[in-house]
Amino acid sequence: MAPISYRNAYVSIEKDVYEPAEDSFLLADVAVDRISDGMNVLEMGVGSGFVSAVIAANKNVEPIGCDINPDALECAYKNGIQVFRSNLFAGLTKKGYFDIILFNPPYLPTSEDEKVEGWLNYAFDGGVEGRDTIATFFAEVSGYLKPGGSVLLFISSLTGKREVFDIIKRERFSGYVVAETRSFFEKLMVIECKHNC
Structure with missing residues (x-):
């Protein structure tokens, strides 16, 4: 795949790794602003x-990245990102450490016959309703944020905005949409969430 240049960053993409699209650009823009x-x-x-x-190209910050996909980790490392392998927070020990945690989760409603082969499935498969990974993430994320820290979560209208906000509230977070745009048949949104300690 051809390398991508965006906002002073130059990123190469490997086979079997999610190629940045509208969701990636929207989350990156919000992250740089926040x-x-x-x-x-x-x-x-x-x-x-x-x-x-x-x-990293726009702020004096060295983000840490994690992923379950070993191909993605190799790609991100080649693009200059410090990475480690983990299924969500399973491999993370830095409790109460992060000011911001970003997540563009697998959010597409996915039935058994819609799954794709290999590691790339993890980038798309949000479970039957599209919210399985989001629910697991929010059940654990508060322990890894500093007091006053926040989550920047990307979702799509396909995921169910109201249902996602129900998950956020259930885990004692407050959230609001900080950016949105329309792409083909869906609305893309970034939600900023803070824990109600």
Whole structure:
């Protein structure tokens, strides 16, 4: 795939790694606006490292990325991102460490016959309703944020905005949409969430 240049970042994409698209660009733009120099930043599901690379190119920040896909980790590492392998928070020990955690989760409603082969399925498969990974993420994320820290979560209208906000509230977070755009048959949104300690 051809390398992508965006907001001072230059990112190469490997085979079997999610290629940055409208969702990636929207999350990267919001992240650059919301992140300040010196913050501790984690990108969950780092993929190619595109969003983290854009942050690093525009802020004095060294994001950490994690992913379950070994091909994605190799790609993100080649793009200059410090990475480790983890299924969500399973491999993370830095409790109460991060100012911001970014997540562009697998959000597409996916039945058994819609799954794709290999590691790339993890980038798309949000379960039958599209919210399985989001629910697991929010059940655990508060323990890894600094007091006053926040989550920047990407979702689509296909995921069910009201249902996602129900998950956010159930896990004692407050959230609001900070950016949105329309892409073909869906609305793309970034939600900023803070924990109600």
